[in-house]
Amino acid sequence: xxxxxxxxxxxxxxxxxxxxxxxxxxxxxxxxxxxxxxxxxxxxxxxxxxxxxxxxxxxxxxxxxxxxxxxxxxxxxxxxxxxxxxxxxxxxxxxxxxxxxxxxxxxxxxxxxxxxxxxxxxxxxxxxxxxxxxxxxxxxxxxxxxxxxxxxxxxxxxxxxxxxxxxxxxxxxxxxxxxxxxxxxxxxxxxxxxxxxxxxxxxxxxxxxxxxxxxxxxxxxxxxxxxxxxxxxxxxxxxxxxxxxxxxxxxxxxxxxxxxxxxxxxxxxxxxxxxxxxxxxxxxxxxxxxxxxxxxxxxxxxxxxxxxxxxxxxxxxxxxxxxxxxxxxxxxxxxxxxxxxxxxxxxxxxxxxxxxxxxxxxxxxxxxxxxxxxxxxxxxxxxxxxxxxxxxxxxxxxxxxxxxxxxxxxxxxxxxxxxxxxxxxxxxxxxxxxxxxxxxxxxxxxxxxxxxxxxxxxxxxxxxxxxxxxxxxxxxxxxxxxxxxxxxxxxxxxxxxxxxxxxxxxxxxxxxxxxxxxxxxxxxxxxxxxxxxxxxxxxxxxxxxxxxxxxxxxxxxxxxxxxxxxxxxxxxxxxxxxxxxxxxxxxxxxxxxxxxxxxxxxxxxxxxxxxxxxxxxxxxxxxxxxxxxxxxxxxxxxxxxxxxxxxxxxxxxxxxxxxxxxxxx
Amino acid sequence: xxxxxxxxxxxxxxxxxxxxxxxxxxxxxxxxxxxxxxxxxxxxxxxxxxxxxxxxxxxxxxxxxxxxxxxxxxxxxxxxxxxxxxxxxxxxxxxxxxxxxxxxxxxxxxxxxxxxxxxxxxxxxxxxxxxxxxxxxxxxxxxxxxxxxxxxxxxxxxxxxxxxxxxxxxxxxxxxxxxxxxxxxxxxxxxxxxxxxxxxxxxxxxxxxxxxxxxxxxxxxxxxxxxxxxxxxxxxxxxxxxxxxxxxxxxxxxxxxxxxxxxxxxxxxxxxxxxxxxxxxxxxxxxxxxxxxxxxxxxxxxxxx
Numbered sequence: 001x002x003x004x005x006x007x008x009x010x011x012x013x014x015x016x017x018x019x020x021x022x023x024x025x026x027x028x029x030x031x032x033x034x035x036x037x038x039x040x041x042x043x044x045x046x047x048x049x050x051x052x053x054x055x056x057x058x059x060x061x062x063x064x065x066x067x068x069x070x071x072x073x074x075x076x077x078x079x080x081x082x083x084x085x086x087x088x089x090x091x092x093x094x095x096x097x098x099x100x101x102x103x104x105x106x107x108x109x110x111x112x113x114x115x116x117x118x119x120x121x122x123x124x125x126x127x128x129x130x131x132x133x134x135x136x137x138x139x140x141x142x143x144x145x146x147x148x149x150x151x152x153x154x155x156x157x158x159x160x161x162x163x164x165x166x167x168x169x170x171x172x173x174x175x176x177x178x179x180x181x182x183x184x185x186x187x188x189x190x191x192x193x194x195x196x197x198x199x200x201x202x203x204x205x206x207x208x209x210x211x212x213x214x215x216x217x218x219x220x221x222x223x224x225x226x227x228x229x230x231x232x233x234x235x236x237x238x239x240x241x242x243x244x245x246x247x248x249x250x251x252x253x254x255x256x257x258x259x260x261x262x263x264x265x266x267x268x269x270x271x272x273x274x275x276x277x278x279x280x281x282x283x284x285x286x287x288x289x290x291x292x293x294x295x296x297x298x299x300x301x302x303x304x305x306x307x308x309x310x311x312x313x314x315x316x317x318x319x320x321x322x323x324x325x326x327x328x329x330x331x332x333x334x335x336x337x338x339x340x341x342x343x344x345x346x347x348x349x350x351x352x353x354x355x356x357x358x359x360x361x362x363x364x365x366x367x368x369x370x371x372x373x374x375x376x377x378x379x380x381x382x383x384x385x386x387x388x389x390x391x392x393x394x395x396x397x398x399x400x401x402x403x404x405x406x407x408x409x410x411x412x413x414x415x416x417x418x419x420x421x422x423x424x425x426x427x428x429x430x431x432x433x434x435x436x437x438x439x440x441x442x443x444x445x446x447x448x449x450x451x452x453x454x455x456x457x458x459x460x461x462x463x464x465x466x467x468x469x470x471x472x473x474x475x476x477x478x479x480x481x482x483x484x485x486x487x488x489x490x491x492x493x494x495x496x497x498x499x500x501x502x503x504x505x506x507x508x509x510x511x512x513x514x515x516x517x518x519x520x521x522x523x524x525x526x527x528x529x530x531x532x533x534x535x536x537x538x539x540x541x542x543x544x545x546x547x548x549x550x551x552x553x554x555x556x557x558x559x560x561x562x563x564x565x566x567x568x569x570x571x572x573x574x575x576x577x578x579x580x581x582x583x584x585x586x587x588x589x590x591x592x593x594x595x596x597x598x599x600x601x602x603x604x605x606x607x608x609x610x611x612x613x614x615x616x617x618x619x620x621x622x623x624x625x626x627x628x629x630x631x632x633x634x635x636x637x638x639x640x641x642x643x644x645x646x647x648x649x650x651x652x653x654x655x656x657x658x659x660x661x662x663x664x665x
Numbered sequence: 666x667x668x669x670x671x672x673x674x675x676x677x678x679x680x681x682x683x684x685x686x687x688x689x690x691x692x693x694x695x696x697x698x699x700x701x702x703x704x705x706x707x708x709x710x711x712x713x714x715x716x717x718x719x720x721x722x723x724x725x726x727x728x729x730x731x732x733x734x735x736x737x738x739x740x741x742x743x744x745x746x747x748x749x750x751x752x753x754x755x756x757x758x759x760x761x762x763x764x765x766x767x768x769x770x771x772x773x774x775x776x777x778x779x780x781x782x783x784x785x786x787x788x789x790x791x792x793x794x795x796x797x798x799x800x801x802x803x804x805x806x807x808x809x810x811x812x813x814x815x816x817x818x819x820x821x822x823x824x825x826x827x828x829x830x831x832x833x834x835x836x837x838x839x840x841x842x843x844x845x846x847x848x849x850x851x852x853x854x855x856x857x858x859x860x861x862x863x864x865x866x867x868x869x870x871x872x873x874x875x876x877x878x879x880x881x882x883x884x885x886x887x888x889x890x891x892x893x894x895x896x897x898x899x900x901x902x903x904x905x906x907x908x909x910x911x912x913x914x915x916x917x918x919x920x921x922x923x924x925x926x927x928x929x930x931x932x933x934x935x936x937x938x939x940x941x942x943x944x945x946x947x948x949x950x951x952x953x954x955x956x957x958x959x960x961x962x963x964x965x966x967x968x969x970x
Contacts, residue, residue, distance in 0.1 A: 186727055300758075311935035368784075371726045382728070382778075391771045392764060405760045405820070411969075413815045419969050423811055430807040433767070434800025437774055441796055447783030451724055519759060526758040529744055534768070541889065545734060548885045552718035559722040559783045573781070573789020581797045585951050 001058035003048075004075065004083075004129065007041030010034055015118030018111045025105045031114020031271050032098035033572035035121060036091050042125050043087035049080040050494060059131070068191045069134035070406035073126075077498040079260070081335065082128040082252045085342045089244045090121045092470035096350050097237030099466040102646030108334020113153055116530060117238065119144040120246070127249050133182040133191040140178065143249065144171035147242055151234045163229035170527040178253075178447065181209035185260065196260050203261050207268050210257040211275075218250030220309065221279040222617045223304045228286070231301065232294035232362070239294060243301045244346035248338050251308055258316065263504030266418075268315025273421050276313050279426035280306025284435040285590050288442070288579045289613030293362045294350045296443055297345065300388065303432060304341040308334045310425050311403040317421050318406070319503035324417075327505055329406030332489065332496045333519030338651045339492075340481065344387040344396060347474035352382035354467055356449060358460035364446045364575040366457060371448040376468045378448045382476040385440035386540070387478040390433050393531030395481035398488075401527065402520065404429055411520070435582070442578045483531050486524040494515060576611055583613075591616045670917040672753045675744055677925060678903070681705035682895040685902065685932040689859075692936025702744035707895060714888030722881055724784040727899040732779025733882065733889040739772040740896045748823040749903045749924035751913040759820035762810050766803070769856070770898070776890075779909055780878035794947070798862060798874070799955040802855045808961035809845040809852075813908070814843055815968040826907035837967060844964035846909040851957035853901040853935070855950070857894070860939040860948050 014034020049056045054136035061075075062071040075083070103109055119142060126139035148171070153165040165334070184206055185196040198206045212223065219227040227247070231239050237508070258264060283302030289297040311334025318327025355370060355379040356362045371378035387394035403425065410422035452458035481488050495518070497507040507514070561567045583592060592613050599607040639650075687704035694701025703709070721729065746765045748754045754761065777795055780788035814824040816838070855862045858875035865876060880891050903924065910930060912923025945953060 034750075073680050094843065119733040161804070175906070369724070371728065386771070386774060389770070390767060391774055392767050397764075399764050401760060403856050408760070408814055408820055410762075411811050411965075412818050412820055414815055414818075414969060423808075423965060423969075426807055426811055427804055430803045431800070433770065434796075437770055438796035438800055441774060441777045441781070441792065445778055445792070447792045449726065449778065450727060450784030486803040494730055522761050526756065526761070527764065530745070530756060530764060530768075533745070534738055534742045536743055538735055541734035545885050545889065548715060549719055554721070555720045556723050557720040559724050559785045561785050563785065569784070572784045573786050573793065578789060578793045580794055581947075582800070585797070585801070616806055 001060060003045035007038045008125060010041060011038035014038060018114035019569035022111045022412060023109050027111035027114060028105050029154055030100055032094045035118050037512060039087045039091035039121060043084055044398040046080040046083035046087065049075045050077060057467060063554040068135055068554060070132045072131040072192060073129045074131040075129060077495040078255060079128045081495040082248065085248060085339055086124045086245045089342050089346045090241055092473060093240045093346060095238040096467050096470045098355060098507060099464050100237055116146045116149045120150060124246060124249055128252055131193045133186055140175065147246060150238045151230050153235055160233045163233040165227045167230035170216055174213045176215035177209050183208055198261055204265060206261060210254055214250040214253040218247050218305045219302050220275050220305060221282050221302060224619060225615055225618045225622055227297050227302060229299040229391045231298040232292060236349055240346035240349035242348055243298060244342040247301060247305060251338055259502035264316045264320045266320040267319055269313050270421055272309050272316055273424055276306045277424060280428055280432040282589065284432055284439055286584055286613065288435060288439045289583055289592055291364050291575060293355060293364060296484055297352055301345060307432065308337045308420055310428060311337060314403060314406050314425055317418050319505055321418050323410065323415055324394030324505045325516035326406045327412045327500055328496060329402050331499050332492060332520060333399050333402030333406060335400060335495055336492055340395040340399050343474050343477050344384045347380060347471055348382040350471050351377050351384065357463060359457045361456060366454045367447045367456055368450045368569060369452040370457060370460055374462045377463060380471040381448060382444055383475040383478050385444045389437040389440045392476050393482045393534050398482060398485040398527060400429060404598055438582055442575055446575040450572050453569050472502030481574060485526055485527055488501040489520050489524055589665050655665050667917055669919050670694045670752055674749050674752050674921055675755055678744055678899045682899040685712060685898050686895055688929055688932040689936040692933050694941050696940035711888045711892050715885055717884035719884040719886065722783055729779045729782040732775045733886045735775040736772045737889050737893040739768045743768040743900055744896060746822060747900055747903055748826050748907060750826060750907040750911045751920040752924055753823035757821045757823040762822045765822060766806060776878055783881040785881065787877050788880055791874050794874045795878060798950055800854050800895045801951050804850045804956040804959050805848045805954060806852050808958060808965055809848050811960060812841055812845055812968050827952045842908060842969055844960045846905060848957040848961040849905050851953055853905055855954060856897045856901055859935055861942045861945040864944055893954035899928060902928045906931050
């Protein structure tokens with residue numbers, strides 16, 4: 001407890017100190033150092049809570065002058081799990097961020113940037129530890145504001161300001177739903193979490209409010225439109241934190257409310273599965289259509305939130321229909337994916353930051369051949385790509401496997417109508433898996449393989465060691481979780497049981513819920529075994545080739561390109577052409593603008609193709625809605641024409657109406 | 666005894682896999698009225714390639730060299746999870762079917778990356794088509810697995826094709842068997858780059874897929890790739906044979922022999938298809954794969970209704 005609070009204090013004091021240091025280089029060091037120190041303290045504290053069982057949980061309550069509020073912090077299995085994710089990623093991103101920002105030292109006000117970063121960390125840690133609704137909302141708001149200010153860091157870059165505003169509006173629209181939610185839940189008068197309860201027949205309303213409010217933060221389709229704008233606009237270590245862990249506070253909030261609401265209704269499960277499937281498939285399709293590396297990664301966050309929600313949906317469906325094994329597998333898979341996605345998504349964002357830093361662009365079509373120039377960034381990006389595509393022997397496969405397993409178990413048991421929910425989960429995961437593989441083959445292949453497409457890419461250089469090491473650690477974690485998955489699942493068990501128990505399932509040692517966990521315990525050692533065998537066989541095959549080639553002629557040559565004498569980098573396949581056939585198959589789901597100038601005549605001179613993927617939800621939904629609001633505001637403005645005579649008329653009319661009303665004529 | 670037979674299946678698969686290519690080619694030759702190449706031609710080709718040196722493009726990196734060895738390791742690992750009809754897999758556990766599917770995904774991922782590593786437009790084109798078609802084949806494969814899992818009540822490939830009987834081609838069981846088999850036949854042809862999706866005999870055509878991805882591989886690497894491709898064909902043929910042509914007796918060795926005969930029969934079937942069909946236009950391939958997924962979905966509905 002004291003460690004956790006100390007961590008929060010270190011973060012806030014360090015942030016303030018960095019602000020005082022201002023533009024001096026000291027600010028950069030001070031900010032990063034306190035972020036690392038505070039993050040390590042909370043990491044150790046929350047890990048001890050999760051490992052220590054019920055005895056290590058704590059609860060701290062201090063009065064607060066705010067009516068209805070109290071400074072009530074607490075740590076249970078769910079909070080501790082999310083606090084571990086937040087602390088771990090924030091520490092690594094801070095180490096990276098110090099070097100990433102080093103060339104801005106003295107020119108920009110880095111003190112302010114680090115203050116916002118530290119406040120962001122502290123508020124995220126506060127969100128997961130709050131036990132009072134008012135405190136929760138204050139922390140939530142601080143989190144939105146500090147991340148908004150971080151997004152605005154590069155406000156001279158085109159697009160950043162509009163991205164920031166989009167984010168701010170979306171965050172507050174989401175918060176509006178949360179306000180209503182907590183008002184409904186707190187109708188008894190107390191806003192302590194322990195006293196919150198849904199009134200009769202209001203559980204469904206509360207679920208929908210929580211889904212919209214927290215879904216906006218998590219980036220569920222169709223509430224995701226801010227995410228691909230805001231995440232790429234932020235500096236890369238901030239993108240890593242935002243995409244890796246901040247959006248997961250939405251998942252935390254949803255789970256917390258589900259736990260408060262108790263036994264769920266069946267339709268909640270179907271709604272979650274439906275939204276998860278839509279987010280997953282559309283997220284990865286939009287990602288495939290992007291040309292900007294960080295935007296592509298941001299859309300993949302939408303996809304992975306979809307996978308997490310598919311797991312939660314399966315869990316809720318299982319809890320509602322009393323299928324404990326399916327519920328436990330769904331929650332275990334969803335929660336493990338929260339952790340896994342935090343790791344590989346922040347790894348990929350840090351990698352994208354290194355690429356942007358080195359080559360000065362994030363445009364896929366301008367990059368290429370970077371693996372030779374940036375070996376560490378390239379190798380770790382490859383591991384992250386394989387992990388996010390869900391390939392064994394890495395961590396992404398393990399969490400997807402658990403969700404699959406829950407769904408397949410339900411199908412194999414032929415358990416009533418819920419089977420179709422399970423089949424939908426399997427189908428969605430299968431489609432997402434194939435599309436994610438295609439998308440990361442494109443992202444890694446175009447950026448890091450082949451020849452550089454521009455001079456900037458050709459002149460790229462590897463990042464400094466302080467930026468490389470966080471990526472190496474994260475890539476190592478991807479492999480370690482893949483190989484050591486039984487241990488990780490065991491560490492996650494208390495959190496899974498806490499969620500399943502709160503949703504009305506019995507998790508005693510001899511209850512059916514343990515079938516789910518028993519299955520996990522039985523299956524995951526095999527995954528480790530085959531993963532290990534796979535690595536041994538890769539080594540064996542490599543050794544075989546080495547033996548065969550020893551003493552034979554191994555020569556360098558040119559890529560054989562149909563006999564062309566002088567291949568140029570421009571002849572390479574591009575990211576757009578790579579993705580085009582897939583996008584054509586799914587053209588009804590995504591609207592891609594195409595401007596084609598085909599080659600004409602017998603001796604064609606110039607031809608061009610421009611594609612631009614717009615988010616149909618922005619174009620078809622939000623933009624018209626906001627334009628309508630603007631139009632309405634414009635109409636209302638006619639009342640305020642700036643002519644005194646008209647204003648006097650208003651006053652006279654108002655008096656007349658009041659007079660008529662008061663006299664009761 | 667059962668374990669020994671399972672291991673024997675893996676050994677047989679590793680030894681006999683290139684023979685499947687010979688069988689297909691012999692069937693095609695018979696249809697064309699030719700004498701055809703020797704049955705063991707694939708072995709000669711691989712042995713020849715393994716005796717050669719190597720030329721690596723200056724554009725390529727270690728990813729290019731990693732491709733063939735990871736492909737081979739992944740496909741052999743998938744073989745360990747694969748039952749042959751009633752012959753259970755060497756490693757069988759609940760959920761192994763997903764590991765099996767994703768190991769083949771790993772194989773595809775490294776092949777595609779190795780192709781992109783050359784910087785050649787040809788290979789990029791092949792890589793693009795490979796990911797497109799295989800992502801459309803995945804729903805058909807998974808839905809077929811769902812149908813069989815629901816029918817058999819098992820979560821392991823060995824239970825799906827092994828312990829229960831789908832009841833040879835009559836009633837609901839027969840309908841499910843036929844639907845899943847038809848669906849998986851399309852998946853087999855797609856994943857193994859056979860007609861009507863891809864033509865393994867054409868080099869240097871703008872429409873080819875798998876062959877173009879490995880255009881820059883040579884010598885030992887090409888040998889490993891061709892061998893891995895043969896094992897992959899065995900893997901899919903064994904899965905299909907286990908469902909469509911099940912041999913389930915009390916004698917494990919008979920089961921094994923029947924299973925191998927089934928695999929060879931599937932290879933002959935592929936040869937017949939290649940002899941009697943033309944290639945589909947590339948734009949038609951997605952439609953075929955969606956149709957395959959629909960057949961598998963129909964099987965799921967039949968089981969669950």
